[in-house]
Amino acid sequence: MINLYQFIPEIFILSLILITLCFGLFNKDRAISLNTLGFILLSILLLNYGKDFYSSTQLSLNTINLFVLSKIILCIGSIVFILLLKRPLKNENLYRYEYVLFILFAILGSFVLISSNNFLTAFIGLELQSLSLYLMAAFNTKNLFSNEAGIKYFSLGALSSGFLLFGISMIYYDTGSFSIQNLDNFTAISEIGLSLVLISLFFKVSAAPFHIWTPDVYEGSPTISTLFFATLPKFASLIFLFRVYQELNIFNIKSLNYIFQMVCAISLLVGVYGAITQKVIKRLLAFSSINHIGFMLLGIMSYQFMSEGTLFFYLIIYLITTFGIFAVLLNLRTVDGEFTKISQLNGLRFTSNSKSISMLVFFFSLAGIPPFAGFFAKFFILSASINDGFIMLSIIAVLSSVIAAFYYLTIIKNMFFNKSEIELLDDNNKTGKVIFISFGLIITLFFIYPDPLINLVDNLFK
């Protein structure tokens, strides 16, 4: 007997999709703002009754908490995202309600992915998520780069899905089950199968050396889609990766653990070396996100030492920072179109106080320099990894963050030291402004008083 109780969040989103589909035909503004309301409702629902949804399952309390917390984060992220998207889409003449549908499908896929206990369900979730992402990348149909990004993303993503399916089928061949849990007796075949599954997941979170698509897709897609790629789906895939690592005890499987460590080290290094020479800000952010994925993988690996807490702290801070940075970028436009180059940031200090100071906060936080919350995010990851004995990886991680500081400083240099060459148009988007200012404050406040965040994470993992 299947208990439908545990599907309430997914069913909720599905009905939201149907309502938006019907309603959007008549009034797209209302349809979009309806979704904000829907997500607020869903997050309240999850916050209060989240644990009851899964009480009929045989999952451990820890896993249930993981589901609830990550779904709440996805909901809040979607709210912020939907609030942000109106103006940038209008600027590009792309303001259609279908865009919100893609988001909804991607979030639905992420929900399924996060809470799946079965490789096949995970595959369905991942595909649902990815297909919406491909469409979002190519959403600006009149722009060649956007088309290129969509096709690139699609073809490479399809390849990685192939890997995933092949891996899953190998595991099924070996064990006769799709289940993520209770996979005890490993043989070489399921090890290979699992490594293929991991490769596919690494591709989704854009860990190096499976990152090739990232800079191009980031650059080509409309900026608002880039923001989405950089945050929520990646977050969901990472949570799933974390679950796979934990449930299957990859720590004990030597070969896979080795792959994990290599990918972590390569991501840390590729992320920083790729970013140094970039001139386009979205490409730079793509590489910097690869570096951060390295840190997150380090957090996943060192789960024996209170990893959920550290990982979630890092993820939340990273999400807030990324949202903040993109909120600023989306608010900037040049006379002849979208804002792309780092050098176009020149002299932002003189034109806008709030933007430049928020950017300063976000980039120093990404670089992990106190007094911003990014410092503690990195600090916790590093203390977890040192406690778990990953000394070499920790050294690579901190040295990579020094190099990373270089290009974050370059951006700050452009904003604070250089004189502006071109005129930046201020979009005067009030929502965006409120979002980046409040996120900048949050990043500073979480450094001084991180208790709310830590308690939230802690309570859920008790």
Add this chain to the structure above:
Amino acid sequence: MSFPILSLLILTPIIGALTLSLSSSTQLKNKTIFLSGLWITTGEFLLSLLLPIFYDKSKNGYQFIEFHTWFDKFDINYYVGVDGVSIPLILLTTFLVPICLLCSINSIQNRAKEFVIYFLLLESFIIGVFVSIDLVIFYVFFEAVLIPMFLIIGIWGGENRLYATFKFFLYTLAGSVLMLLAIIYIISKVKSGNIELISDFTFDHQIELVLFLCFFASFAIKVPMFPFHTWLPDAHVQAPTSGSVILAGVLLKLGAYGFIRLSLPFFEYASIYFQPMIFALSCVAIVYTSIVALRQLDMKKMIAYSSVAHMGFVTIGIFTLTQDGINGAYFQMISHGIVSAALFLIVGVVYERHHTRMISDYSGVTNVMPKYSFFFMVFMLSSVGLPGTSGFVGEFLVIMSTISVNVYLTFFTAIGVILGASYMLLLYKNINFGDLKSDIKQLADLTNIEIFYFSCLAFLTMLLGIYPKLLFEMINKSISLSII
């Protein structure tokens, strides 16, 4: 005393900076902004004077302690307190910051509000370093200092400022992330970040050596010691006068303070093990950078190199691991903080009037600026180490303490003194004496403000030189505790 004076010291400049940043910049004149900055920092200075007054010199350990839990889970606490080692440095900081603001009233014309805000933030972060007795908040403040300094050099610096400020930031960051790893390791072993608890903990010898090197990387870059010193001349030359003053006066001391406060008590075995290496590096620093300083054409660069040489005395003194040596090193730190700050101000005075720092562009300045030459002489002699000035006491104690450790060391440090005298005298001679050049005839002598802060600095130099007990009384007990 339950009055939270240390938190107040940290918070006052931050609150000042916040209020300044909230005020609208178009209405305020530069002068008003600087004046309000001056009020805040002077208040801060007066507040910090309470520390030596209420500090009980007869007691061991930290005083004015404040303790608040920050992260329960990781045992990271906001834990501050001061002892004899930190109080003089806090006073030095609060004393120098108003002077920095005073000297830039005329030279900083654009973006004055930002300038004052960054200086206020810088001040509170530096004080944070000196008062923290928990490793994590020590590190937090130690790193946070970089941000305002990066902006100060980058915005108001000279023509090659970007190179200098990037070099400064990345060099220091590279050192301190290694220290971060060591700190995390120590906390995971000791289960606490409390400095006193960690001092009692004994590490495995091999690991202790590695940990020492991690801390050394950070502090040696900050001091700076010989192979890591190349960022300093660049940063000094490009920084605005006030930036140089705070850099030479206080920031360099953070490294030496770290050695005294953390390295010595934590790693007793490693401190002895690495003694020869540090002596060798310091000797090279003293002799080599002195010779380099002799050949400099740029005044600021010369004084920057002389800073490296003087800080060589400090590291030698600290690692003699004797009471006299550390006392001397500490005295040298304070003295260098005053004197080199004054020398950078001296350079700033003529630079502001003549817009060049090349030594060859000046000669016969004493004819037009007699008061200037007088103050220049006082600080020059103090830098050389003339008896009666503060420079003498520190150098004398350090050299004396080296005899008990290694006579060759004494030889090299003494050579450093001679070389120091020669380049400083040369600098003084070239600028002040000789034929009066036609284009410096119109240089105006010191203004009243300049006379005011130079006489404050000169008074302090003389006071410490004539009555050094004032400082020794304060530090003796605390230093004797940190020796093995």
